[in-house]
Amino acid sequence: MTETIYGWLFDVYPNETNLTLWLIGEDGKRYRFVQDFAAAVYAAGPERRAERVDEAPRLRELWKWLEAQEVPVRLSRTERRDVFQGMVTVLSAEVLQSARLDELFRKMVAAFPDLTYYDADISLPLRYAAAFNVFPLARCRLDVRGETVISIVPLDTPWELDPAPAPLRLLSLEPDCDPAHGEPKAITVAYERVRYSLPLEKTTPLLASLHHILGRYDPDLILTSWGDTWLMPFLMKICKESGTTLPLNRDENQAVVERKEHTYFSYGQIVYRGRQVQLRGRWHLDKHNAMLWNDYGLEGVLEMARVTRQPVQDAARLSPGTGISSMQFVTALQKGILISWHKHQAETPKTAMDLLRADMGGMVYQP
Numbered sequence: 001m002t003e004t005i006y007g008w009l010f011d012v013y014p015n016e017t018n019l020t021l022w023l024i025g026e027d028g029k030r031y032r033f034v035q036d037f038a039a040a041v042y043a044a045g046p047e048r049r050a051e052r053v054d055e056a057p058r059l060r061e062l063w064k065w066l067e068a069q070e071v072p073v074r075l076s077r078t079e080r081r082d083v084f085q086g087m088v089t090v091l092s093a094e095v096l097q098s099a100r101l102d103e104l105f106r107k108m109v110a111a112f113p114d115l116t117y118y119d120a121d122i123s124l125p126l127r128y129a130a131a132f133n134v135f136p137l138a139r140c141r142l143d144v145r146g147e148t149v150i151s152i153v154p155l156d157t158p159w160e161l162d163p164a165p166a167p168l169r170l171l172s173l174e175p176d177c178d179p180a181h182g183e184p185k186a187i188t189v190a191y192e193r194v195r196y197s198l199p200l201e202k203t204t205p206l207l208a209s210l211h212h213i214l215g216r217y218d219p220d221l222i223l224t225s226w227g228d229t230w231l232m233p234f235l236m237k238i239c240k241e242s243g244t245t246l247p248l249n250r251d252e253n254q255a256v257v258e259r260k261e262h263t264y265f266s267y268g269q270i271v272y273r274g275r276q277v278q279l280r281g282r283w284h285l286d287k288h289n290a291m292l293w294n295d296y297g298l299e300g301v302l303e304m305a306r307v308t309r310q311p312v313q314d315a316a317r318l319s320p321g322t323g324i325s326s327m328q329f330v331t332a333l334q335k336g337i338l339i340s341w342h343k344h345q346a347e348t349p350k351t352a353m354d355l356l357r358a359d360m361g362g363m364v365y366q367p
Contacts, residue, residue, distance in 0.1 A: 001147050003033065006155075008166035010220065011028070011311060012125045013254075013280060013310045014099035019128060021149060022281055023142060032281065033142070035149035038268065039098040041105055042080060042090040042338060047285050059091045062112050072096040074083065080118070080338045082300070088116065090338070097258050098124055118338040122329055129309035130333035131165045136305040136312050137166050143334040171219035179230040188229070188230045191217055203238045207246060215246045220282060222248070223298070227286040232256075232277035248279025278313045290316040 005334040014020070015034065023031040045058040065074050074094040084086045093108075095101045129135055130262070132152050134304040156163055157238050170194070171191045175184035186197045187206070199204050224231050232248070236256065239246050248256055259276040274289045287293050290301065293316070305315035308323035311328050315323065332339050 002143050002150060005142045007140065007142075007151075008030070009134055009136065009140050010166070011136075011281065011283070013311070014124050014130050015253065017097045017099050018256075019098065019124065020144075021152075023140070024168075028167065028247075030220070030250070030281075032280060033144055033147050035152075037124070037128060037131070038074070038094045038096050039106075039124060040092050040094040040119045041101065042078075042092055042109070043112070044088055044090045044116045044118070045114075052087060058112065058115060062108070062115065063090060065111060066093055066108075067106060069107070071100045073104070079228040080336055081272075082118075082338050085215070088155040088338070098127075116200045119333070120341040122333070122339065123303075123314075125311050125314075126309055126326060126329055127333065130330045135307075135309045136315070137163070137165060137302060138306075158309070163306075164203060168204045168221055170221045171213065171217060172222055172223045173227065174233060176290045179226050182307065186232075189213065203242060204258045207235075207239065207242065207244055211244075211246055218250070221283060222279070222284045224284065224286050226288050227284060228276050228289040229274040229286070232284065233275070235245075248282070249279050249286075250321070254280035255282075273317070276317060283312050285313065285316050291319055 003021065005025055006022045007027075010022040010024050012019055012021050019035050019037045021033045021035055023033065025031055037196075043062055045060060045062075060284070061299070063075055066075060072095075074092075074096060076087065076094075078092045078093045079089055081086050093104075095104055101124070105117075109117070132154070134140060134154045135153060135158050138158075141153045141155060143150040169191070172189070174188045176186045176188065176197070186199045188195070188197050188233075189209075190306050198209055200206060204247075218355060235246060235248070257276075257278040261275045263270055263271060263272045265271070274286075276289065277284055277286075285298070285301065292300065297305075301312060301316045304310070304320075304323055305312045306313055308318075308326040310318060310323060310326050318326075329339060331337075
């Protein structure tokens with residue numbers, strides 16, 4: 001029996017085979033669904049403009065190789081637009097278990113390193129957003145059968161000036177000092193009109209209290225200070241040492257996602273980004289590891305996620321430049337334009353006057 005549910009799209013992420021969706025219903029309930037979603041990667045060989053795919057020997061070899069793999073794929077010859085070359089003939093490999101796309105693509109590159117690949121390194125949430133024209137906290141209508149999504153229809157757009165706010169439940173966790181300058185002695189817990197302090201000296205009552213809060217209040221968002229770099233790793237460490245569990249994830253079938261710290265070069269500066277701890281079925285945002293949090297806060301993060309289509313936990317930690325790239329990816333996917341796996345075209349040289357003219361009077365940054 002098919003049921004129709006209205007609400008706000010909270011999160012989308014891959015599970016073992018397909019996608020998991022979380023919805024905040026208009027009735028106040030939190031729903032978990034799964035949906036089958038196929039993701040395509042395209043390959044072109046030396047004979048890109050051949051009239052038939054089987055006229056390109058390497059693509060024919062790739063076709064046979066893909067048919068022998070355990071991951072189910074739907075293969076076809078198709079044409080897509082390359083921004084620089086126009087319409088090109090490519091081999092389309094539509095991975096029916098989209099969560100296994102990365103696994104299959106790594107093997108493809110290892111076996112056929114000489115081919116040109118497109119649409120290969122785009123995250124599944126961005127692909128899903130482009131396919132169904134949805135975005136984080138989009139008001140949607142879902143037709144579901146049991147726990148399976150049959151169809152999803154957006155009821156608003158990312159460009160709404162005053163969108164209806166989703167009824168988010170927020171839990172704040174903050175140590176009593178900066179862990180880089182001293183050893184915290186307590187954690188301040190705040191939600192709704194409740195605010196109190198939990199000492200860190202005894203870990204058993206600390207974990208019991210947090211377990212009770214997460215179970216009873218069931219927050220959508222855990223907002224922390226130094227949560228990525230200290231608090232969340234500390235909580236997971238004492239859980240492991242004591243042999244207990246803490247329901248940080250709302251989705252019990254998924255593990256907490258940890259990403260290593262890294263540095264990168266941007267506009268003449270070396271930028272450091274601390275380690276990240278992301279949750280499944282909930283959001284975790286660290287005010288001290290979120291890009292531009294001091295400039296636009298939570299409202300700005302949610303707006304960034306809406307317009308870029310990036311999941312909220314990613315949008316908070318990514319630069320505006322990466323967000324603009326995400327918008328370009330979504331537009332390209334919707335228009336059937338190929339996105340190169342590796343950029344082959346470098347920016348053409350420009351004179352100082354060209355740069356000033358292109359910048360339209362704004363600040364000119366060091367390239």
